[in-house]
Amino acid sequence: MxxxxxxxxxxxxxxxxxxxxxxxxxxxxxxxGGKNAMADDAGFKMLMQYEKHNLSNLQKTYDVNLKDVADLERGFLEKPKQVEMGKKLEKKVKFFNEEAERHLETLDGMNIITDATPDNQAKRNREKRKTLINGIQTLLNQNDALLRRLEQYMSILNGDILE
Known part of the structure; x- marks a missing residue:
C-alpha cells in the first residue's frame, strides 16, 4: 500500500x-494499492471457483446438445438412425436437467457467509450466488425448450404429427 x-x-x-x-x-x-478485502473472502472465492470449474462445463454441455439437436433436425441420417439418435439425445438433454438441478442444490447448500463476514461482503456473496443461480435457471429454461423441440421432431419422425 x-x-x-x-x-x-x-x-x-x-x-x-x-x-x-x-x-x-x-x-x-x-x-x-490497498488490499481488497472483498476479493479475499472465503465464501466469494468458493463461489468463483465453483463457477470456474463447474458452471462453464454446464454451458459447454448445453451448446453440444443444441448442436446435436440441430444436426438431427437437418435429416441427413436414415429414418431408423434418426430415431435411434433422437432417443440418445433425449437422454442427454434430460441428464443435463438433472445435472443442472444438482448444481442448484450445491449452490444452495454452500456456506458462503460466516459470523465474521462483513455486511457488505455478505451482500456481495449473496448477489454472486443469485447471479450463478439465475444463469443456471436460464440454461434450464433453454434446455426445456430444446427438449420440447426434440420431442416434437421425434413425434414427426414417428408419424404422430404430420409436417
Whole structure:
C-alpha cells in the first residue's frame, strides 16, 4: 500500500507518526494499492471457483446438445438412425436437467457467509450466488425448450404429427 501526500509518496514504517512526515490537520492523502478485502473472502472465492470449474462445463454441455439437436433436425441420417439418435439425445438433454438441478442444490447448500463476514461482503456473496443461480435457471429454461423441440421432431419422425 502506498500513500500519496502533496504529490509525493510517503516513505516510512507503519508505526511512524504522521507529524514526523509533515502531515498537517485537514491535509488529504490518497491511498493506492490497498488490499481488497472483498476479493479475499472465503465464501466469494468458493463461489468463483465453483463457477470456474463447474458452471462453464454446464454451458459447454448445453451448446453440444443444441448442436446435436440441430444436426438431427437437418435429416441427413436414415429414418431408423434418426430415431435411434433422437432417443440418445433425449437422454442427454434430460441428464443435463438433472445435472443442472444438482448444481442448484450445491449452490444452495454452500456456506458462503460466516459470523465474521462483513455486511457488505455478505451482500456481495449473496448477489454472486443469485447471479450463478439465475444463469443456471436460464440454461434450464433453454434446455426445456430444446427438449420440447426434440420431442416434437421425434413425434414427426414417428408419424404422430404430420409436417
Amino acid at each position: 502506498k500513500l500519496l501526500h502533496r504529490g509525493k509518496f510517503l516513505q516510512g514504517e507503519a508505526d511512524v507518526s504522521l507529524s514526523t512526515i509533515n502531515f498537517k490537520e485537514n491535509d488529504k492523502i490518497i491511498v493506492m
